[in-house]
Amino acid sequence: MDVLEPVIRFFRQQRELGQDSIHLEQPLSKVCSKEEQLRKIQDQCQNCRLCQLWKGRTQIVFGDGDVNARIVVVGEAPGRDEDIQGIPFVGRAGQLLTRMIEGGMGIPRSSVYICNVCKCRPPENRTPEPEEMIACEPFLKQQLAIIRPEVIIAMGNVAVASLLRSKQGITRLRGKFVDYEGISLMPTYHPAYLLRNPALKVESWQDLQKVMSLLGIPMPERNKG
Numbered sequence: 001m002d003v004l005e006p007v008i009r010f011f012r013q014q015r016e017l018g019q020d021s022i023h024l025e026q027p028l029s030k031v032c033s034k035e036e037q038l039r040k041i042q043d044q045c046q047n048c049r050l051c052q053l054w055k056g057r058t059q060i061v062f063g064d065g066d067v068n069a070r071i072v073v074v075g076e077a078p079g080r081d082e083d084i085q086g087i088p089f090v091g092r093a094g095q096l097l098t099r100m101i102e103g104g105m106g107i108p109r110s111s112v113y114i115c116n117v118c119k120c121r122p123p124e125n126r127t128p129e130p131e132e133m134i135a136c137e138p139f140l141k142q143q144l145a146i147i148r149p150e151v152i153i154a155m156g157n158v159a160v161a162s163l164l165r166s167k168q169g170i171t172r173l174r175g176k177f178v179d180y181e182g183i184s185l186m187p188t189y190h191p192a193y194l195l196r197n198p199a200l201k202v203e204s205w206q207d208l209q210k211v212m213s214l215l216g217i218p219m220p221e222r223n224k225g
């Protein structure tokens, strides 16, 4: 997909320059609990000015949910509601995500960990620029390394481009598990995209059912048949 090409090219250039990731200030202690490790990363994130998005934020939106989650959902970036509340996926797209998790999969939203590629809201909710994605990536990578879920659900083109470095868009990639550093990753549509294209909810539900099947999550009675 054309929109991803500049993003992937930027990532490749950065890698060739040896700037594939930005090292955070302090190494994590191996004796810390997951909560403590995540809190340390979040503390470093609070005052981050590694890209220009800090200028428009009310606060960072780091992540929310169970640090021992079997599933981590990765989205794009906070929107207006998330920026105000400091919690990911609380606007209209977030409400749809909650319905997908609780109404569809039959598990509490609180049992899942939810975060975004970028931790600060882009102006006017625009798509994050490649340099913003790569600047923020170390936070996401560390979140995933600490939580080590069994499945990552990557929602939308930005999450897929950041995690998989794939030139292919979500339409091509969705519905098939791929490996992300030893973790099964399911690419699927972003809920905001589903709000604009409700007919695609069927495909999204198929993707979630594959995640449920892999994890042995039983289909809720109301969704059978």
Ligand code: SF4
Binding pocket: 045, 048, 049, 050, 051, 052, 053, 054, 060, 118, 119, 120, 132, 135, 136, 137
């Ligand atoms: S988006 Fe990420 S890298 Fe950019 S300022 Fe915010 S926390 Fe830092």
